[in-house]
Amino acid sequence: MAACVVTVVAACGQAAAPTVLRGEPSTYLLTIDQMVSPDFALSTSPHPLTAADVAGTISGVVQQLNAAGFLAGSGEEFFRAAGSLAEANGPLQVRDSVEEFASPAGAATVYSADVARLDAVAGARAASTGALGDAAHATTRTVTASDGTVVVELTVEWRVDNLVDRLVVRGRNGGTRLDDALLLTHRQTVTELGLATPRPSAASRAATP
16 A cells, blocks of 8 residues: 555656647748738738748757757738828737747747847837746847837737747837737737637737737
8 A cells, every 4th residue: 555655645746748830830920910000011921930930040059959959830921001100009920930849948949039139229128028838038129210100119028838929010219019929929829729819909909009
């Protein structure tokens, strides 16, 4: 009897295996029907991303991705034309990407390195995301367009199990908010976890043009 008790206790004490998501990365991306503002068009269709695509021109990132168990990725881009940038409300450009890793640990390693790089971008300011996935971080950065309008770039990176997601939203500063980006990130997260997509809140609906 004692041996059985020991066996049961030992089994109960074992840590559960980390969850891994193995869907095709493109199936995790946002759809045009999930945009927070009307009149968006898919300007760049979902397409595969290699480690080199993700790294871009940043030295050493390809090796870091491969060492962390990078398996595949996918990206896309949406665009919404504005009659006047100075008066535009809501996001105008949305870039979405997903990276799949062999394990949550590998994804966490890459996520941490990416956050450090995002914070190091000139003019970037860290912003709170609230609860999102297993870990999340956001930065805001502004530039002045040729007509004098201040444009904001909102970047949210978050991890869901073995996936690293990145969403970049651009629009007029003051007309495009971090809330707009976070609504999209939550929609993508529930898709990745196989949950029902939440309806936008009354406040979010009222804020869209």
